[in-house]
Amino acid sequence: MDFEYTPRTRALQDKLQAFMAEHIYPAEARYDEEQAANTAAGNRWKPLQVIEDLKVKARAAGLWNLFLPESEYGAGLLNQEYAPLAEIMGRVPWSSEVFNCSAPDTGNMETIVRYGTAEHKKQWLEPLLDGKIRSAFAMTEPAVASSDATNIESRIERQGDDYIINGRKWWTSGAGDPRCKIYIFMGKTDPTAPKHSQQSMILVPADTPGVKVLRPLHVMGYDDAPHGHMEVLFENVRVPASNILLGEGRGFEIAQGRLGPGRIHHCMRLIGLAERSLELMCKRASSRVAFGKTIAQQTVTQERIAEARCMIEQARLLTMKAAWMMDVAGNKTAKLEIAMIKVVAPSMACQVIDWAMQVHGGAGMCQDFPLANFYAHARTLRFADGPDEVHRNAIAKWELGRHAA
Missing domain, CATH: 1.20.140.10 (Butyryl-CoA Dehydrogenase, subunit A, domain 3)
Known part of the structure; x- marks a missing residue:
C-alpha cells in the first residue's frame, strides 16, 4: 500500500484549498444570512443563491464531479485520489454541493452509472452531472427497523407495462429541495423469494402522481433546509416497467x-x-x-x-x-x-x-x-x-x- 498522493491529487488539493480560502470560508456568513432571510420570507426551502454563484466559479476552476471512479463521467479519479479532496470539502458541510459532490446525488449518480440503462443515463444522470437537478434516495421506513433492510415493507408490484409503488419512507435526504426531480426507491417485488432476492430498486420521478412529501425531519434541532430529510408517502405511484434497475430481486x-x-x-x-x-x-x-x-x-x-x-x-x-x-x-x-x-x-x-x-x-x-x-x-x-x-x-x-x- 502506497498512500502518497499522486501528482494529480496534489494539484487538485492545491486548487481546492485555494478555492476554499478565496470563496467558501468567506461565504459561510452569507450562507447563514441568506437562509435566515429565506426563513423570514416564509420560503425556507428555496435554494440558496450563494451556492449557485459558487457552483459557477467551481466549474470554471475545473473542480466539478470529482467523485466518480472508473467512469467516463467526471474527473476519473480513483477513490484513493478523491479521499483527500473530499476531506477538504468536508471542512464546511455544505461546500460539497458547490463542487457537485454532495450526498445523496453522488450515490445516486454512481447507481445510475453502474446499473442504469442508456435511457436512464440520458434522462437522469446527465442533468445530475450537470447540476441542473437534484435527487433523493428512498430506502428507510418509519414502521420497521430498517437497519435490517429485509424488514422493508414497501411494495413494487408489476401491472402490465408498469410498476405500482406503495410505501411510506423517511430520512429521504434531498427530497426537501424543490430541484429534486428523481427518487431511487427500494421496495419488495416478491415477498416469497429468498430473503435477499425480495427487494428491487426503481426510478421514480418526483412529480409522479401519488408521491407526497409529508414533513421534514429535524436532525437534533436542524432541518437541514433547503436539502432536508423528509418523510414521503408513495401511494399507488405508477411508473413504467423500464424504470426498474437491473431487474427484479437485484435491490x-x-x-x-x-x-x-x-x-x-x-x-x-x-x-x-x-x-x-x-x-x-x-x-x-x-x-x-x-x-x-x-x-x-x-x-x-x-x-x-x-x-x-x-x-x-x-x-x-x-x-x-x-x-x-x-x-x-x-x-x-x-x-x-x-x-x-x-x-x-x-x-x-x-x-x-x-x-x-x-x-x-x-x-x-x-x-x-x-x-x-x-x-x-x-x-x-x-x-x-x-x-x-x-x-x-x-x-x-x-x-x-x-x-x-
Whole structure:
C-alpha cells in the first residue's frame, strides 16, 4: 500500500484549498444570512443563491464531479485520489454541493452509472452531472427497523407495462429541495423469494402522481433546509416497467454497490470536519485565559488536543486503506474496511468536535461558531448508511470466522 498522493491529487488539493480560502470560508456568513432571510420570507426551502454563484466559479476552476471512479463521467479519479479532496470539502458541510459532490446525488449518480440503462443515463444522470437537478434516495421506513433492510415493507408490484409503488419512507435526504426531480426507491417485488432476492430498486420521478412529501425531519434541532430529510408517502405511484434497475430481486446487489462509496465519502468528509474542529479548538484555547493561564496551558486541554490528533491520523489511514482496497479489489472485497471506517470516523469526529465545544465554553453551543452544527451532522452519520451496530456485527462475524476451527 502506497498512500502518497499522486501528482494529480496534489494539484487538485492545491486548487481546492485555494478555492476554499478565496470563496467558501468567506461565504459561510452569507450562507447563514441568506437562509435566515429565506426563513423570514416564509420560503425556507428555496435554494440558496450563494451556492449557485459558487457552483459557477467551481466549474470554471475545473473542480466539478470529482467523485466518480472508473467512469467516463467526471474527473476519473480513483477513490484513493478523491479521499483527500473530499476531506477538504468536508471542512464546511455544505461546500460539497458547490463542487457537485454532495450526498445523496453522488450515490445516486454512481447507481445510475453502474446499473442504469442508456435511457436512464440520458434522462437522469446527465442533468445530475450537470447540476441542473437534484435527487433523493428512498430506502428507510418509519414502521420497521430498517437497519435490517429485509424488514422493508414497501411494495413494487408489476401491472402490465408498469410498476405500482406503495410505501411510506423517511430520512429521504434531498427530497426537501424543490430541484429534486428523481427518487431511487427500494421496495419488495416478491415477498416469497429468498430473503435477499425480495427487494428491487426503481426510478421514480418526483412529480409522479401519488408521491407526497409529508414533513421534514429535524436532525437534533436542524432541518437541514433547503436539502432536508423528509418523510414521503408513495401511494399507488405508477411508473413504467423500464424504470426498474437491473431487474427484479437485484435491490440488495445495487445497495451494496451504492452504499460502499457513499459510506466512505461520508468518512472522508468527516475527517475534514474533525480537522477544522481541532483547528478551531487550538485557536480558542490559545486566546482564552482561565484561572491565570490560557486554556491551552491547562493539562486536560493538551491531553485532548494530542488525543484528537492521534485519532484523526488513525481514521485517515484507515480511510485511505479502504479507498485503496476499493480501487484495487473492488467495493465488495473492501466491505470489511468500509465497515470499519464507517464505525471509526463518525465516533472520532463526534469526540473531537465535543472536545472543541468544551474549549469554546458557551460559545461552542451557539450560532457564533459552527461546532454545534458540526456535532449534529457527525452524530447523524452514526446512523446514516447503516448504524454502528450493523457494521460492528459484520466486522465481528468476519473476525470470528477467521479464527473458527
